[in-house]
Amino acid sequence: MFTIRKANSDDCELIHNMALQTWEDTYGKILSPEQLSYMFDMMYSIKNLHKQMEELHHQFFIIYANEKPGGYLSIETLDPDLYEFQKVYSLPSLHGTGIGRYIIEQGKAYLKSIHPGPFAIELHVNRHNPAVSFYKHMGFYQSEQGDFPIGNGYFMNDYIMRMEVQ
Numbered sequence: 825m826f827t828i829r830k831a832n833s834d835d836c837e838l839i840h841n842m843a844l845q846t847w848e849d850t851y852g853k854i855l856s857p858e859q860l861s862y863m864f865d866m867m868y869s870i871k872n873l874h875k876q877m878e879e880l881h882h883q884f885f886i887i888y889a890n891e892k893p894g895g896y897l898s899i900e901t902l903d904p905d906l907y908e909f910q911k912v913y914s915l916p917s918l919h920g921t922g923i924g925r926y927i928i929e930q931g932k933a934y935l936k937s938i939h940p941g942p943f944a945i946e947l948h949v950n951r952h953n954p955a956v957s958f959y960k961h962m963g964f965y966q967s968e969q970g971d972f973p974i975g976n977g978y979f980m981n982d983y984i985m986r987m988e989v990q
Contacts, residue, residue, distance in 0.1 A: 826926045831884035831896070836873040839884065839896050842915065843868040849916040854952045859978045866974065867911075882910055885934070887927055894918045897931050902946070907935055909947040924955075928962045932989060942990050948972070948982040959985045 831839065847864055855863070866872060876882040876898065887895035895914035902908050909931055914923040935943060949956055951969065960966075964985035971979040 825890060825921075826894070826923060827888045827891075828885050828897075828926075828930045829888075831877075831886050833874055833877050835884065835886060836870050836877070838886065838893055839873055840868050840870055842893060842896055843913065845915050846913045850913070850953065850955075851950070854950055862976050862978055863974065863980075876910075883934075884911075885927075885930070887914065887923060887930070889915075889918055889921065889923060895923055895927055897927050899931060899935070905939075905941075905943045907939075907943060907945050909945060912947065924958055925962065932987075936989065942988065945987045945989060947985050948980060949985055951981050951983055956983060956985075963987050 843864070847860065847868075851860055851863075877884060880900065882898045882900045885897045885899075886893055887897065889895075895918065896911060897909060897913075898911040900908045900910050909928075912924070912927055912931075914927065932945065935945065945964075946967070947959065947964070949959060956966075964987045966983045967986040968984040969982065970984070971981050973979055
């Protein structure tokens, strides 16, 4: 049912369009419309997606459900033994189908394929996002929390979730 492939800069528009479909559903009840707009441009403008891929070397993946784009993942290397899942999103119509589990498992499998030995994965999740319980179910634990400034007077009020991988 699900498949995954590495993305490249030709996929920036596809990722942008999927983000348009997930953003309001994920954050509409948590953040103000102004902060939503600011953060979306910061993270998902075509220009900024290119920068994340080409300059910051984030590895993006496209997840397909029945051969149609259904989600995406991006991974950033923070330290030699620490990676961050920057973006873990699926289309709202696919929630509850197992796609979220698939994304996490495939991201972890990819990291195992390139990283021999133990490492950790972190991700930031808004403290009011219902996905917190999903991440705990997947084996992440809350390692920190904070109010992280992102510019324009806005903050991301997040938990930092962490998973140790052997």
